[in-house]
Amino acid sequence: MLSVPKQQITRNIVINCTPQAIKQELKDLPIQDMPYTLRQTCALLALINRTQINDNKRLGIMQCFDYAFRNLDEHYHLRNPQALLHSTNKEKDKLAELKQEMAYGYKTILLEAIARNDLTHKPIAEIIYMAMYYLGHSIMQCYDNYTLPNNDLWYEINQLYSFAERYQVHRVTIGRAFSLPAANTIEDYFKQILLVELANPYQLSPSESWQVYSYLGHWVKHVKLLNEPQYLNHSEYFLLDLDSQRCPHQIFAPPQPDQHSFRYLTPDRLIALIEQHINTLRGGHRPAEIGIPNSNNNKRAIELLMVIERQWQHLKHRQGLRLPCDSFTAVAWGVDTIHEILIPSDNLPIQTSGQHRATGKMVNESPGGYCLKINQALMSEFYNGQIIAMRSDKQSHPRWLLGFVRWQQQLPQTGSSLVGIQYLKGHVRPVTLHPIQKLSKKQTLAGLMLTNQENDGKQQHSLLASAGSLALGRELKLVVPQKQKGYEIQTNHLLNHTPLVEQYSFKAFAA
Known part of the structure; x- marks a missing residue:
């Protein structure tokens, strides 16, 4: 279900595992030396997460670490949005490790409560929320570093939300205050991190994903997450499968009826609100007034809102008509492979021949891109942001065309998958x-x-x-x-x- 480290230490003589002692130890760490404080905080929590402790004490200890994490988070994100970008790789790795350990702590409390059937005597809503909060921060750091999150991150976030729904605590208000605004219910925070993902954060400039995160912390309550679609047109929604490892994605066909727990996300009201906020900024108001911190540049804030608005509008306002087609297509992916197939020389050593190359079918096309149908076994190769070269049998010339992968959708009954490619013109x-x-x-x-x-x-x-x-x-x-x-x-x-x-x-x- 949820991953946590084994608690193999039965009696710890190194530290006093009480909330009061941990609070004092964290308080004594030097604020002026954040890299050292980060290392020590992470090491202390990792030790506690592997030590057998009374679950009531563990909750008090985790609340002490919440305060310590807030100070570190302010340093790396709030006071200086570029701080993480200019940090050493060791600092970045240690911050990612701390977020993982923070999530471990709250997941451990939750799993212990489930094992003892002791859900009524614990603040379960807050425990689930905080576990999801730190997993969300782990994904946000992947956006910062332009790396792909582990599939387990989305799986566990989906599982936590599913559990909160089952016990009807997903709409309980959490009385926590955070430096960067976060929604105050499990459902709203879940929608907040889903919509950051749907804003295509890898295409944003460094730190802008946090500006989107902050903006959503104020306004995500206007977004609907539904058990059933309200309209017959499924393209009005983003689809989420709570039983899967997948993040939310666009719907291009109704999901297949099975045992999966589907949810439908629609940001229509938020998109309308963005239009109002763009006009507010054009009228001279500061970005902070609408929830975008660390930005005194109205023009860039307007551009950012327009970018995420376009992402959330997805199919409803597609530029150009999608034309059905049925063309066999040769594809290659990855810079090295594409480089190799483009060089007209028989003398070059073949490093990737037979790898990162396949055939598929182009099933529709628009001026902005095309939809590729491939064997489902290849899905693990087609990440969002992967570069693709394509040459189809309908072309009158042998040129390879470049594009970026933008979405994927599995078609379980056919054993195939759809991949959306955005053209790179030129x-x-x-x-x-x-x-x-x-x-x-x-x-x-x-x-x-x-x-x-x-x-x-x-x-x-x-x-x-x-x-x-x-x-x-x-x-x-x-x-x-x-x-x-x-x-x-x-x-x-x-x-x-x-x-x-x-x-x-x-x-x-x-x-």
């Missing part, structure tokens, strides 16, 4: 990248160069590479094998960032 070429400074000359990277036309007729070039392999301001020698030419360039803007791929604009140095 002509793609394989390139090889050689770092100019500080690194070995032998270290090279495979990349893709995308060229398209701007409105003024000028060509715009951008560079695609595996996530984490490049950085802003990086000086590189770019070699185009097809032309046997090399250029010295410098990356200057991050255009797209997904868990797997980065896209940069760049400038070329004068020869």
Whole structure:
């Protein structure tokens, strides 16, 4: 059901496991040295989570850690939204570990209460809420780092909400105050983290996912989560399966009737409210007045609201008509594989031949993208943000077209799945990248160069590479094998960032 560490320590002589002693120990940690405080807090909680303690004491101890976590959270998110971005990898890992341990603590209390059938004597609503709160923060940190959350995170969040519904505590008001606004019921907090996911946070700039989180903390009560759809048109909703490991997704066909617990999320009222808030900002009001902290830039706040509004509107206002088609399609995914198939040379060593390549069917298309039908066994390869190259038999030319995976939907009865691909417009070429400074000359990277036309007729070039392999301001020698030419360039803007791929604009140095 829920994962927790084994409590193998029966008697701890290292620490005094009482709320009063733990409170004092946490209070003595130096606030001026947050990395040290983070390490010590995490180590102490990890030890407690593996020690057998009376569950009433454990609840009091966890409330002490709640206060300590709030101080750390304020440091890494509220006072300086860029603090986590500029932290060391060890700090990021330790903060993620602390969030996991905080969730462990509350899940342990919940599981002990269930095992003893002692739900009426515990603040179950608060315990479930806090477990979900820390799991939600774990997912938010994945957005910060542009990494994919573990499937267990969504599974456990879904299970916690399902349990809260079963015991009718999902709408109980929780009297907790948080630095970054969080909804005050289990149901509303559940909707809050679902809608951050549905805002496609990997396409937002660093720290903007927290601005969306904060905004939703104020207004998510206007979003409906239903047991049954109110309209026959299923595309009006996002679908959630409480029995699965999946996050919410768009509905393109009615779900198959089975034993799963489906919920239907509709943000219609919130979308209408966003329009009012955009007008409020255009009238000169500050973003903080509508729940967007750490932003004095009205223009950027308006752009952010427009971006998430478009994401939540999904199919209802699709740009361009979806045209049914039935074309066999060759697909390849991943920068290295696409680079390999684009290089016209028989002399290159084949590293990925037979891997990351498949065939599917294009079942509909619009100017913005297409829907790909593939074997269900391939679903684990098609993450949101994965880069795809496609070439279909309906094309009159042999060009490969690029796109990003935006959604997936399983079709259990047919043994296949649907994958939604958003086009990356432009002509793609394989390139090889050689770092100019500080690194070995032998270290090279495979990349893709995308060229398209701007409105003024000028060509715009951008560079695609595996996530984490490049950085802003990086000086590189770019070699185009097809032309046997090399250029010295410098990356200057991050255009797209997904868990797997980065896209940069760049400038070329004068020869």
